[in-house]
Amino acid sequence: MREIEVSAVLPVYNDLAALKTAIPRSLEVLEAIAPGRFELLVAEDGSTDGSTGFVREYETGDPRVRLLHADERLGRGRALNRAFAAAEGSIVCYYDVDLATDMQHLAELVEAIRNGYDVATGSRLLPESVIVRSGGREIASRGYNMLTRTILGSSLHDHQCGFKAFRRDRLLSLLPSVTAGHWFWDTEVLVRAQKNGYRIREFPVRWRQGEGTTVRRKDVIEMGSAIVHLWWRLHVEKG
Template sequence: MSRLISIIVPVFNEAQSVSELCARIRATMDRAEEQFELLFVDDGSTDGTAEAALRERTSDPRVGLIRHQKNHGKSIALMQGFQAARGDIAVTMDGDLQDVPEEIPSLVAAIDEGYDLVNGCRARRQDAFSRRAVSWVYNRLTNMMSGQDIHDINCGFKAMRRAVYKRLELRGDMHRLIPILAGVTFGFRVTEVAVVHAQRKHGTSRYRLLRHRGLLDVVSVMACSATRWRPFHVFVECSVVPLLMAVVLGVSWLLLQTVWQNDGVIHSVTSTLLLVGAACGLFIAPVMWLIGLLMEVLLAPLQGAQWYDRLIVDRVEPRAEASDAGTELRVAA
């Protein structure tokens, strides 16, 4: 099978791991008889990680390096790798040797079964209990908000087709949400494969324990996905909540005026609060309609050929000649 696999490894101060990682990736890919390129994205390391990668390149031109002057985060590092990658399939993995290179063929095999993105699911995860507990909660909340069923969305060990990784736009902590972006936003087929998770050999983990920004990114992704194509519909549907609130509070105010007629302070304050609440609901609903309509107008120029093309995986073009029964298949980049 003549294809190229791009292995993208974002690294930050992992100089001690580079040599072993390269050797194991080479052995694994050569044993699988797969053509590959290995792209290190050095995200501002200060321990000689870039120099270690360049030493590997002197003996193997399949190794490449992209270097940041300072640390910009994993999402940006992955986007640099995706932009530079040339492979039909991209594999992403961490550079700390906890992602086991020998598992790459398992991820690629699932791609060969017809899936577009394969997410690694770390079996017997070799991390502290606190980190595993936070990850479990994050996975459950993310699945609840996105409607997906991913057991280990934080795992950085993934394989994906070119049509997937060339469409991704990552920022913030969205590298954690790649399966959601691929599955929810673009409708690609996503699956999970159990992978071995090894003990960290050198240094300590550089990822924060608390991941509130990741949850904020989930909300952002879901909101963008919902409002990208039909913002007016979304805001009108959401305006049902303040409208119902206005109706309930308005009816309560009427009952208060007709059933409980009292000149006391409690009656006066309650009546005022109900009336103000109902008025706020009646004010918020049309404001939401106007926001939705404004977004519809502003986003209309952006919902053109560029976005439509990004949603296409392949296209069968009809021939101009009626007598020619052949067709031309163009795969989206």
């Protein structure tokens, strides 16, 4: 039986085209980081585009790949929770299936946890970060993260970059307090980790906007509301 050090998670929802690149590229990079000591978990969240069958076929031919399928949509956060609970590695990480963050940074992400950090996260908003995205998304991202820093007291710069790693035992002890089931999960985990005194490393990354990614007015309102609700739970409900 293989000893697993690193469990990498790809959250997936109707991402068949991206998977065809993401799985082989992930295996290549992970093999260089933790030779023979990693697993790639695909947290497939109720897809209807053939993603399930593609990953299942890959899983049959490569024991390093594991499919975690949901018949009904769980939401990004709940899908990640399930994947981290099922992971076998002492280090867990996840990144977006479109590989928006340059995979050359994955070694640095994992190495931060090996060096004693509880959490490591890529940042698109540090001075050394190199990003390619539309002006509308840039303004929305900076506004959102400014609100998170101001209202929730976070010292981090980028909370929603889908490129994070954790010491698995420390993450699992934190997750029962995390209530976000979808996109706000990333922010809530980072805020609660800081409140609990976790050691966090944030570092600049190269990042490019994925195709077809848009910011809707409804999304901005929902994310702003989520910030206020988390502040209420932390400071009024003390939860």
